[in-house]
Each structure stands twice: as C-alpha cells, then as structure tokens.
Amino acid sequence: MQELIKDLVVKTDSKIILVVLDGLGGLPMADGPYKGKTELEAANTPNMDRLAAGGACGLHVPVALGITPGSGPGHLSLFGYDPLKCLIGRGILEAVGLGMEVKNTDVAVRCNYATIEKGIIKDRRAGRPPTDESRKLTERLQKEIPKIDEAELMFGQGIEHRFAVVMRFPEPLPPASSAINDTDPQKTGQPPLRPVPAAPQAEEVARVAEKLISKAAEILKDEKTANYILLRGFSELPHMPTFHEAYGLRGLAVANYPMYRGLARLIGMDAPPVEGDIEEEINFLAANYGEYDFFFMHVKKVDSYGEDGNFEGKMKKIEEFDSMLPKMLELNPDVLIITGDHSTPALLKGHSWHPVPVAIKSPYVLGGMCKGFHERECTKGELGIFPTISLMPLALANAGRLKKYGA
Amino acid sequence: MQELIKDLVVKTDSKIILVVLDGLGGLPMADGPYKGKTELEAANTPNMDRLAAGGACGLHVPVALGITPGSGPGHLSLFGYDPLKCLIGRGILEAVGLGMEVKNTDVAVRCNYATIEKGIIKDRRAGRPPTDESRKLTERLQKEIPKIDEAELMFGQGIEHRFAVVMRFPEPLPPASSAINDTDPQKTGQPPLRPVPAAPQAEEVARVAEKLISKAAEILKDEKTANYILLRGFSELPHMPTFHEAYGLRGLAVANYPMYRGLARLIGMDAPPVEGDIEEEINFLAANYGEYDFFFMHVKKVDSYGEDGNFEGKMKKIEEFDSMLPKMLELNPDVLIITGDHSTPALLKGHSWHPVPVAIKSPYVLGGMCKGFHERECTKGELGIFPTISLMPLALANAGRLKKYGA
Numbered sequence: 160m161q162e163l164i165k166d167l168v169v170k171t172d173s174k175i176i177l178v179v180l181d182g183l184g185g186l187p188m189a190d191g192p193y194k195g196k197t198e199l200e201a202a203n204t205p206n207m208d209r210l211a212a213g214g215a216c217g218l219h220v221p222v223a224l225g226i227t228p229g230s231g232p233g234h235l236s237l238f239g240y241d242p243l244k245c246l247i248g249r250g251i252l253e254a255v256g257l258g259m260e261v262k263n264t265d266v267a268v269r270c271n272y273a274t275i276e277k278g279i280i281k282d283r284r285a286g287r288p289p290t291d292e293s294r295k296l297t298e299r300l301q302k303e304i305p306k307i308d309e310a311e312l313m314f315g316q317g318i319e320h321r322f323a324v325v326m327r328f329p330e331p332l333p334p335a336s337s338a339i340n341d342t343d344p345q346k347t348g349q350p351p352l353r354p355v356p357a358a359p360q361a362e363e364v365a366r367v368a369e370k371l372i373s374k375a376a377e378i379l380k381d382e383k384t385a386n387y388i389l390l391r392g393f394s395e396l397p398h399m400p401t402f403h404e405a406y407g408l409r410g411l412a413v414a415n416y417p418m419y420r421g422l423a424r425l426i427g428m429d430a431p432p433v434e435g436d437i438e439e440e441i442n443f444l445a446a447n448y449g450e451y452d453f454f455f456m457h458v459k460k461v462d463s464y465g466e467d468g469n470f471e472g473k474m475k476k477i478e479e480f481d482s483m484l485p486k487m488l489e490l491n492p493d494v495l496i497i498t499g500d501h502s503t504p505a506l507l508k509g510h511s512w513h514p515v516p517v518a519i520k521s522p523y524v525l526g527g528m529c530k531g532f533h534e535r536e537c538t539k540g541e542l543g544i545f546p547t548i549s550l551m552p553l554a555l556a557n558a559g560r561l562k563k564y565g566a
Numbered sequence: 567m568q569e570l571i572k573d574l575v576v577k578t579d580s581k582i583i584l585v586v587l588d589g590l591g592g593l594p595m596a597d598g599p600y601k602g603k604t605e606l607e608a609a610n611t612p613n614m615d616r617l618a619a620g621g622a623c624g625l626h627v628p629v630a631l632g633i634t635p636g637s638g639p640g641h642l643s644l645f646g647y648d649p650l651k652c653l654i655g656r657g658i659l660e661a662v663g664l665g666m667e668v669k670n671t672d673v674a675v676r677c678n679y680a681t682i683e684k685g686i687i688k689d690r691r692a693g694r695p696p697t698d699e700s701r702k703l704t705e706r707l708q709k710e711i712p713k714i715d716e717a718e719l720m721f722g723q724g725i726e727h728r729f730a731v732v733m734r735f736p737e738p739l740p741p742a743s744s745a746i747n748d749t750d751p752q753k754t755g756q757p758p759l760r761p762v763p764a765a766p767q768a769e770e771v772a773r774v775a776e777k778l779i780s781k782a783a784e785i786l787k788d789e790k791t792a793n794y795i796l797l798r799g800f801s802e803l804p805h806m807p808t809f810h811e812a813y814g815l816r817g818l819a820v821a822n823y824p825m826y827r828g829l830a831r832l833i834g835m836d837a838p839p840v841e842g843d844i845e846e847e848i849n850f851l852a853a854n855y856g857e858y859d860f861f862f863m864h865v866k867k868v869d870s871y872g873e874d875g876n877f878e879g880k881m882k883k884i885e886e887f888d889s890m891l892p893k894m895l896e897l898n899p900d901v902l903i904i905t906g907d908h909s910t911p912a913l914l915k916g917h918s919w920h921p922v923p924v925a926i927k928s929p930y931v932l933g934g935m936c937k938g939f940h941e942r943e944c945t946k947g948e949l950g951i952f953p954t955i956s957l958m959p960l961a962l963a964n965a966g967r968l969k970k971y972g973a
Contacts, residue, residue, distance in 0.1 A: 160630060163650065167633070523593060523914065525604070525941055541942070543951040545631060552632025556919040563917055564629055565636035565649065566659045 161239060161405055163564065164552055168407045173493035173558040175408070176444070176454045179237060180480060181230075181419075182462030182503025184218075184515045184534060188470055189506070198465070198505060199516065199533035202474045204481040206488075207497060207518065211532035215524035217542025218514035218534065219550060221501050227512045233500030234422045238455075239406070239551030240399055247425065248337065248394020254323040255421025257315035261396060264328050266337045266364050269392040272296065272320040272385035273343075275376075278350050283343060284320040285385040296385055297322045304374050307367045320385070326367055332395050336360045339368060341391035351389060364393065401427030402453070406555060413444045414457035423455055436460070437479055441486050448490055465503030473505055494557045495520040496550065497532070514544050521557035568646060568812055570971065571959055575814045580900035580965040582815070583851070583861045586644060587887060588637075588826075589869030590906025591625075591922045591941060593913045595877060605872070605912060606923065606940035609881045611888040613895075614904060614925065618939035622931035624949025625921035625941065626957060628908050634919045640907030641829045645862075646813070646958030647806055654832065655744070655801020661730040662828025664722035668803060670738045673771050676799040678750065679703065679727040679792035682783075685757050690750060691727040692792040703792055704729045711781050714774045727792070733774055739802050740767045746775065748798035758796060771800065808834030809860070813962060820851045821864035830862055843867070844886055848893050855897055872910030880912055901964045902927040903957065904939070921951050928964035 185198035193201040221228040221236045222243065231252050232242035247255075250267035261267050272285035272293060294316040301314040313325040338357040344350075354372070356365040368390060375388045402410045404427075412423030412430035420430035429451070433443045437458055444454050458480055464472035487495070498517035501510050516537040518529075529536040538544070542553075555561045592605035600608040628635040628643045629650065638659055639649035654662075657674035668674050679700060681689040701723040708721040720732040745764040751757075761779070763772040775797060782795045809817045811834075819830030819837035827837035836858070840850045844865055851861050865887055871879035894902070905924035908917050923944040925936075936943040945951070949960075962968045 163630075163633070522596065523911075523918070523920075525594060525920075525945075527594075527602070528942060528945060539945075541945050543945070545951070549631035552630065553919075554632075556632040556634065561632060561634065561919070563634045563636050565639040565653060566656055 160548070160552075161400065164239070164555070164561070165400070165405060167561045167564060168555065169560055169562050170407050171559050173560060174448070174452060174454070175494045175554050175558050176456065176487065176490070176492045176496065177237065177554065178456045178458070178487075178495070178497045179234070180458045180461045180477065180497070180499050182465045182501060182510065183499025184502025184504070184511070184513050185465065185473070186504035186506045186511070186513065193470060193474070197534050198470060198473045198477060200535070201470070202477040202481070204478060204532060206481045206484040208531040210484070210495070210497065210520050211518040211529045211536065213520070213526045215519040215521065215526065215542050216529045216532070216537045216540030217517055218537050218544045219498065219517055219547040220514050220544065221547045225512050227510050228501045229510065230418065230500060231422065234419070236547035237498070237500055237550060238402060238426060239548050240426070241548060245397040245399045247397065247422070249392025250323065250337075250394040251396065251425070252418070253317065253321070253392065254315060254325050255425065256418035257317055257323055258417035258421065259313060259315045259323060259325055261325060261425065262327070263331045263396050266326045266332065266393060266395050268324045268326070268368070268390045270322045270324055271343065271389045272322070273387045273389045274384045275351070275387035280344065280347050280349060280351060280387070282384065283347060283389060287319045288385055290316065290318055293320060293322065293385065296379065296382070300375055300378060303378055304371065307370045307374070310367045312371070324371065326364065328363070333360045334398060336364055337393040337395040339365050339393040342372065343389035343391050351387070354390060354393070368393070396425065399426065403427055406453075406551065407560070408453040409451045410453040410455060411444070411447055411451040412455045412457070413440045414455070414459070415440060416457070416459045419457040419459070428455065437483055441483055444487070445490060461499070462503045465505050466509060468505050468508040470505035493521065493559070494554050496554060498550070515547070517542065517550065519553065519557060523557050567955065567959070568807065571646070571962070571968070572807070572812060574968045574971055575962065576967055576969050577814050578966050580967060581855070581859060581861070582901045582961050582965050583863065583894065583897070583899045583903065584644065584961065585863045585865070585902070585904045586641070587865045587868045587884065587904070587906050589872045589908060589910025589917065591909025591911070591918070591920050592872065592880070593911035593918070593920065595913060600877060600881070604941050605877060605880045605884060607942070608877070609884040609888070611885060611939060613888045613891040615938040617891070617902070617904065617927050618925040618936045618943065620927070620933045622926040622928070622933065622949050623936045623939070623944045623947030624924055625944050625951045626905065626924055626954040627921050627951060628954045632919050634917050635908045636917065637825065637907060638829065641826070643954035644905070644907055644957060645809060645833060646955050647833070648955060652804040652806045654804065654829070656799025657730065657744070657801040658803065658832070659825070660724065660728070660799065661722060661732050662832065663825035664724055664730055665824035665828065666720060666722045666730060666732055668732060668832065669734070670803050671735050673733045673739065673744045673800060673802050675731045675733070675775070675797045677729050677731055678796045679729070680794045680796045681791045682758070682794035687751065687754050687756060687758060687794070689791065690754060690796060694726045695792055697723065697725055700727060700729065700792065703786065703789070707782055707785060710785055711778065714777045714781070717774045719778070731778065733771065735770070741805060743767045743771055744800040744802040746772050746800040749779065750796035750798050758794070761797060761800070775800070803832065806833065810834055813860070813958065814967070815860040816858045817860040817862060818851070818854055818858040819862045819864070820847045821862070821866070822847060823864070823866045826864040826866070835862065844890055848890055851894070852897060868906070869910045872912050873916060875912050875915040877912035900928065900966070901961050903961060905957070922954070924949065924957065926960065926964060930964050
C-alpha cells in the first residue's frame with residue numbers, strides 16, 4: 160500500500176496536523192462518580208465535540224482486533240507504516256526513549272546492571288541501584304569503552320539498573336545484523352548466556368557484544384552489586400522509507416517526551432526538543448508552522464494518567480487539551496486529525512486493544528454523523544472502524560495530496 | 567478470493583442486475599440552496615429510498631481508504647477483480663474508450679500527433695488540430711500502414727491530436743510484452759525517445775513500434791504541424807479470468823458510452839452498442855432479459871455533471887433514474903444492486919476517495935436499517951463499509967449461486 164501511495168503523491172501547499180493524545184481511548188467505569196462513562200464521555204470537551212460533529216469520525220485499530228499495541232507499533236501505524244512489518248526492536252525503543260540517535264549503521268541494545276558471583280547471576284537488576292549511582296557507572300563505561308573494533312559505542316543511562324548501548328559501525332548494516340539472543344537467562348542461579356549470532360551477518364555485532372561484556376565485567380569487578388551487565392533486545396532499524404520518501408511531506412514532531420521525538424526521528428521527521436506541556440507544544444507548532452507540511456503533536460500525560468488508573472486525571476488532561484484547541488484552529492490547517500496511538504483505559508491501568516476514537520476536520524467530509532467526540536459516538540461516524548495505517552492515506556487525500564489511481 | 571469463488575459457484579436461473587450510476591457518491595455543499603446536503607440527499611428519490619429501506623445498504627471502498635479510483639479500477643472492483651492486481655493500462659483504456667476491440671493477442675498504445683523540426687519536438691500536441699482534420703490523417707495512416715511484420719494495425723481517432731493504435735499479433739502475448747517506455751519526453755525542445763523494450767518479450771512489439779514511427783513520419787512529412795507521432799501507455803490485457811470463467815454468469819453490459827462497453831468486453835461480457843440514455847438502456851436490458859444471467863447497466867451522466875461541478879444536474883440525473891426504477895423492478899430480478907463505481911462530488915469537480923453508497927434488493931437481507939438511499943443513511947446499513955470487490959460475492963450469494971465453503 161505504501162508503494163501505491165508513493166506513486167500517487169503530489170505536492171501542494173496544504174498543511175496537515177495530527178494530534179496524538181497518547182492512550183486516548185477509554186472504557187466506562189464500573190462505579191464511582193463517573194459510573195458508566197469513559198474518560199472522553201465524562202470530560203467536558205465542547206471544542207472537540209464541535210469538531211467531531213462537523214468532521215469525519217470513526218475508530219481505528221492500530222495492529223489488529225484484540226491486539227494491544229505498544230507505543231512503537233501504535234505510532235508507526237499512525238504514520239502509515241505496517242506495524243507487523245516495521246517492528247521497532249526493544250533496544251532501539253530504549254535508546255530512542257533516552258534521547259539517543261539511532262541510524263542505519265547502528266545496533267541498539269537494552270542493558271541491565273546485574274550481580275554475579277562465581278559466574279552465577281545472583282540478581283538480574285543489581286538490587287535496583289538509584290539512578291544517580293548507575294549513571295556514574297555508565298559514564299565510566301562510556302569513558303573507558305568508547306570503541307570496540309570498528310564500532311563506536313554510545314551509552315545512555317535509564318532508570319535504576321537500566322541503560323542502553325548503541326554500537327555504531329562504519330557502514331549501513333545488512334538485514335539481520337542484530338539477530339543475536341539475549342544474554343539475560345531471565346532467572347537467577349544460572350550463568351549468563353553468551354551472545355550467539357543467529358545469522359552470518361550478525362557475527363561482527365556478536366563479537367563486539369562479547370568484548371563489551373568482558374570489558375564491562377573487568378571495569379565493574381570491584382562493585383558490590385552492579386558488577387556485571389546483561390544485554391537484551393539487540394536490534395537494528397527496520398528497513399523502511401522515510402516519512403518524506405513515503406509521502407513527500409516535511410514532517411515536524413512536537414513532543415515533550417524523548418521517546419516520541421525519537422520515534423519520529425526514526426522515520427526522518429525533524430524533532431527538536433520542546434519544553435513544557437500542551438500550551439507550549441501548540442506555541443512551538445505555531446512558531447514553526449511555515450517550515451513544514453505535516454505536524455505530529457504528541458500529548459503524553461493522557462496516557463500516563465490512564466496507566467496510573469487515574470480516571471479523573473486523564474479526563475482533566477483531555478479537557479485541558481480541549482480548552483486549547485481553539486488556538487490550534489486559528490492556524491486553519493487544511494486537515495486536522497485528533498486521535499490517540501492506542502487506548503489506555505484507567506479501568507485497565509494500561510494500554511488496551513480497544514479501537515481508538517478519531518475525528519478529522521476537512522472541507523471534504525460528510526459530517527453531521529456524531530454528536531460529540533467519544534468512543535460511542537465515533538462508532539456512528541462515516542469512517543467506521545478501520546485500520547490505523549489507513550489514516551495517513553485519508554489525511555493525504557483530504558489535503559489534496561493524492562492523485563487518482565488508474566485512468 | 568476469486569479462486570475460492572470459482573470453486574463455490576453453482577448455476578441457477580437467478581438474475582442479477584447491477585446498476586452503476588457513475589460517480590454516484592457525493593459531498594455536502596458548503597452553501598447555496600442545497601447547503602449541507604449531498605446530491606443523493608438533495609435528490610427526490612422515493613423509489614430508491616423504498617428500495618434502500620427494505621434492502622441491505624452500506625458503502626464500498628473501490629481501491630483503499632483515501633485512494634481515488636479511475637474508471638478502470640472502479641469498474642474492475644465492481645466486477646470482483648482486485649484493482650491493484652488487474653490494472654488496465656492507459657493504451658488499452660484509450661483504445662477501449664474509442665470503441666476498439668482489444669484481445670489477448672494485442673498491444674494498445676495511446677498516440678499524439680506532434681510537430682517536429684530537425685529532430686526536435688516543437689509541439690507535443692501539433693497545435694491541437696481540430697478532430698476532423700486529425701481523423702483524415704488517422705484514416706490515411708490506417709490505409710497506408712495496415713500491417714507491420716506480423717502485426718495487424720488498427721487506428722482509432724480520439725479528440726484533437728489524440729489517437730490510439732492496437733497492434734494485433736498472431737498469438738496470445740506473454741506477460742510484459744508491452745514493457746516499453748513512452749516515446750514522448752514530456753517536454754518540447756528535445757528529440758523524441760526511442761521505444762526501448764524493458765524485457766526480451768517486449769522486443770517484437772518495440773520493433774513494430776519503431777517501424778510505425780518511421781513509416782508515419784514518412785507519410786506525414788509534408789504536414790505543417792502534425793508531422794510526427796508520439797507513443798505512450800504501451801499496454802496489454804491484464805491476465806485475468808473472464809467474467810464467465812470467474813462466476814459462471816452470462817453477462818450483458820448495457821452502456822451508452824464506448825468506454826464502459828469496452829471495459830465490460832475486456833472480461834468477456836457481451837456489450838452491443840446502445841443508443842439513448844436511461845430509458846433506452848432499461849428497454850434494451852428488458853429486451854435482452856431472457857438471454858443473460860447478469861446485467862451491468864451503466865449511467866454515465868451522473869458522473870459527468872459531478873465532474874462539471876453541476877450539483878443540480880447530477881441531482882436531477884439521479885432523480886431521472888429513480889423515476890424509471892419501477893420499470894426495472896417490473897423485471898423482478900432476484901438481486902438488484904444500485905451503486906456507483908466511485909464518488910464524484912460536485913464539490914470536488916472530480917472523482918474522489920469517498921466510499922460509495924450501495925443498496926441491494928434481495929429477499930435475504932435484514933433491511934429496515936436505513937430511511938433513505940444516501941451516504942449518511944448508508945453508514946447505518948447492515949453492510950457497513952466494505953471493499954468493493956466483495957460486492958460480486960454478495961450478489962452471487964443473494965442470487966443462490968454460491969454453495970457452502972467447507973463441510
């Protein structure tokens with residue numbers, strides 16, 4: 160499908176804004192003050208309701224019915240990439256979440272500090288050391304192991320025992336260069352596993368990993384707990400076209416969390432750091448409005464409250480965005496899409512498989528199908544229930560950026 | 567899917583009528599007397615409304631969400647052929663639109679008269695000569711170049727500088743026989759390109775094309791403007807089963823425009839010429855009702871008014887069909903389908919990507935879901951939003967022509 164789209168794309172001056180309220184979709188609460196209502200239904204959202212009433216609404220399915228997407232597949236689908244073919248590996252997602260750059264010359268790995276005794280793992284998380292202590296160790300590793308063989312090494316500290324390593328090779332890597340097993344056996348009382356290449360193309364990366372493990376063990380050998388490292392989620396960039404190659408769009412990501420800027424950068428969008436929250440993001444978008452064709456604006460906290468099971472917090476964050484929507488409408492984009500990357504019902508305290516509500520504002524819609532912007536009304540919308548990867552073609556069509564297929 | 571259908575098809579005496587109101591789907595106007603209404607909503611269509619209320623309704627997607635189909639993909643989808651796999655080339659569509667026959671032994675090419683001076687193209691359209699003048703040249707070419715090597719040549723005059731050539735070879739052609747570049751460089755001030763075969767199977771066709779170009783240049787050399795020909799859209803028939811092979815149906819196309827008769831003939835339907843408009847088409851259908859199982863009746867002008875941005879013209883054409891629907895119902899077909907091949911909103915003055923309303927009359931539907939026949943009511947229908955290629959299986963099923971799959 161992306162091949163077809165690429166052939167049909169035309170360039171115009173039209174502007175598309177995609178607002179992702181992370182984890183937007185919800186479920187009705189079983190009791191309490193909001194009994195029977197979803198977060199979107201309980202929220203007072205006059206501006207989004209008006210937009211939904213005049214726009215095209217529906218619900219989209221990020222991966223497949225019943226499948227709960229992570230942030231990677233959720234966003235790739237929104238950007239029109241098949242989430243089953245373009246899987247972002249754990250190592251890359253971790254590195255990207257820490258604000259590290261990952262290129263097509265790189266393999267990224269997720270690492271843990273661990274405790275080892277006579278070759279046997281005692282604690283897979285080294286007693287969950289405070290992040291500040293781990294950071295000192297990670298900085299030491301960075302200083303003492305800047306390079307192994309041909310690979311330049313970049314270390315990034317995560318939370319507690321977690322860190323990431325990006326190995327940068329001189330040339331773009333062939334597919335399956337990172338086909339290497341985790342060294343974490345997932346159990347204590349066992350020796351760590353060796354990083355074994357599953358394909359000839361992965362041999363060089365495995366050699367670097369093996370040397371990294373032994374060098375780190377040597378450097379850390381006098382640490383009480385964090386005296387070893389475990390590696391998992393070896394991954395390389397999926398081979399996929401950039402956003403610009405795929406759609407001819409100059410894309411800007413406006414996101415205050417590194418993870419989402421990183422995801423956007425993986426497909427070549429510009430994603431400079433943004434401070435603050437919704438208001439600052441809208442200001443940032445407005446300040447850069449002239450320079451881009453496509454704007455991905457990400458609001459993280461809707462999901463965070465959902466993950467915490469904080470129904471009211473999620474509801475209020477949605478209301479906060481709604482109150483600032485008029486400012487965004489002043490930009491008068493040709494196409495404005497409001498949706499999420501997946502559902503995160505407070506009821507479930509986590510991501511869920513439920514289709515995600517979406518509203519598209521454009522002059523070329525039927526409209527008049529939904530009374531407000533929430534899950535139940537969206538099922539009455541003109542878009543029906545559709546795969547998330549169809550959202551980009553719809554956005555391009557509404558923006559006049561796709562020519563006719565066949566004569 | 568077509569493989570599966572072929573295995574399940576059974577023969578009965580049931581009759582299916584598919585009415586294609588070309589470009590049927592529309593969009594609400596932003597202002598004016600019909601503000602907020604689509605063409606179908608504004609039209610007074612008591613007969614279609616009754617049919618929709620008692621029938622199965624929905625909206626179908628010809629190619630994919632966001633993709634605007636041409637007439638070729640739109641109709642192939644209606645006939646149950648995957649429009650991404652069975653693409654009708656430009657040359658064939660041009661030839662077919664001029665009423666020329668195209669068989670599996672043929673390569674069709676779209677041609678322009680052009681002006682050339684010392685080997686350089688001065689005008690790619692030879693100053694857009696009047697059609698009558700071009701026709702004389704085309705008739706001369708036909709007379710003087712009836713055959714090149716093994717290929718019989720058929721010329722068909724189009725509008726102004728346009729004409730088509732069908733090269734007919736003695737044997738059915740293998741795939742990629744027409745893999746040849748356009749000779750039109752798309753710019754003036756450059757020499758024409760040579761027709762270069764991109765595959766060994768295309769060498770013979772390229773040789774014929776090369777000789778055609780030089781013979782035509784010789785014949786036209788004393789013309790002031792139209793002294794050269796440019797070739798593009800070399801194409802052969804896609805390799806696909808006939809309508810009868812696919813469904814066991816004897817199909818009749820009832821269409822007053824050559825293009826749509828030609829599209830039907832490409833899959834082996836009978837498609838004799840029909841004069842007049844809707845009333846004459848219905849009479850023609852009725853007169854041939856005993857001889858066929860499946861009737862494709864095409865109403866072109868609904869689309870033509872849409873393309874012109876003539877909302878009221880499109881609306882009235884829809885009303886005209888509606889007023890004659892009772893006459894068609896007198897035939898009492900087992901299955902009657904009313905739909906379009908794509909949307910052509912007057913608002914957009916062209917084909918669009920919007921799903922196309924459809925109503926199926928059959929004894930085996932739920933019914934009672936829609937109050938009338940238009941886009942918004944159809945979103946409430948029992949068929950939902952579905953791919954156009956599923957329409958033929960639904961028609962066959964409702965006609966009792968598909969047996970159970972598996973035990």
